Amino acid sequence: MRTAFMSDVHGNLPALDACLAHAERRGCEHLLVLGDVVGYWDDGIACLDRLRSVGASFLRGNHEAMLLGDLDVPAGAESVYRLSETREQLSAEQRRFLAGLEPRRELELGGRRWLLVHGTPDDPLEGYAYPDGDLAAFENLTFDYVVMGNTHRAMLRKAGQVTVVNVGSVGLSRDIGSRSTFGVYDASTDQLSIEEVPMNVDLVRRNYPEAHPSVRAVLDRGPT
Template identity: 40%
Template sequence: MQARHNSCDSTTGLLESPSSGFPFQPTDGAPVRLGLISDVHGNAVALESCLSALSRLHLDQVCFLGDAVGYFPGEVDVLARLEAAEIECQQGNHEDLLLNPLTVSPDREAVYRLEGARARLNEDALSRIRNWPQKRELTIDGKRVVLVHGAPDAPLEGYLYSDSDLSSYENLPYDAIFMAHTHRPFTIESHGRQFVNAGSIGLPRDQGNLSSFAVYDTETGTSQICRVPMDTGLVMKRYGADIHEDVVERLNRETDNLIGDVLA
């Protein structure tokens, strides 16, 4: 099992607006480049930068793996941008907590700030979130893939890291498994399949000022981790008065072991 630090090519083609209506199954068997984004957490500043970066990549579709809400108070703008870009969305654990508030302890609520999100989102928005799936299985260009927020056997709450034991997944019928939740990106080949963690757009936990997303290419069978600079000054100006000190600490984190390549 070996972690892969692939590069991102930001010079090929344009994504004018991601098409809607997954599962995406081209009839001509043409190769597909799939963008995978996750864990925006109400940070519309970071999302806007990443959508701009995605627009410079040659992608056929973009999928959102959950956690549009929590931590930052920009969830209304986040949902509007995801919908405007026609990005297919699914639930993460924070959507589950948003819809089931009795499961959130006071200590966690102090950091997550989901009560505020619940108050700002109207019933129509909550209904749309409620209809997001928790897991999706797709066939694209002959490749079987599964999309979850956490892990294949725990779609919302599971945690998979680059050093996790993946042997329990060796018999799964997928060519690639896409996930997020940990806010730590990686790509790994194990047991004949790809495991791809897209990381976090809104609150990375390795390098706080570098958002992360992934790109999967069915032609090469490989995935890439892309990093996008986040204007943390603007994030603090817009949201600083309404976020927990733990969130501020994560924005300021630095690492000597950066996964992925920074897009200019």
């Protein structure tokens, strides 16, 4: 059984569709979404509907919390996040659905113990754990896998006996802007991989002309 882990779709429907197609080709039977379906690009509602239509399970991200008014939008960030546009499209049913999500989930998969968070174990909603950061705090956790999002930077590292994963971003990768990343776990081999999917940057630019210039600029980001 293979399970896909996606995060930080951020309203980028072309990128999401490409990742869903890739996950299907990889034989994924389940999909777990680690939050931030909305924000930045303007198809957050369409992305939410698409993910629900394929039976995905969800965590809440900080952008969902801001969308619902449970978390303040940082000063000056509304023009970048464009959450007011998404909020205008949100139905009462969708609002109830998002309000019921949590930023943290524990589960067993493949005989292993998993912790899923949007942020970090100590700050599930807003925390950041970067690929070059100190992971000492993860070593004493009682999980086999910790899977995160939020940074938009993919990571697959070990901290003691814990496999620490950030699946990166479907919609706005801050590693290489012209690709999406997500995770695939194969329970038969107990292996997790970071999948890289090319993004149709020209289509994204055409679809979202109102996106903030700083967001559009991320699409041009190359490897460092």
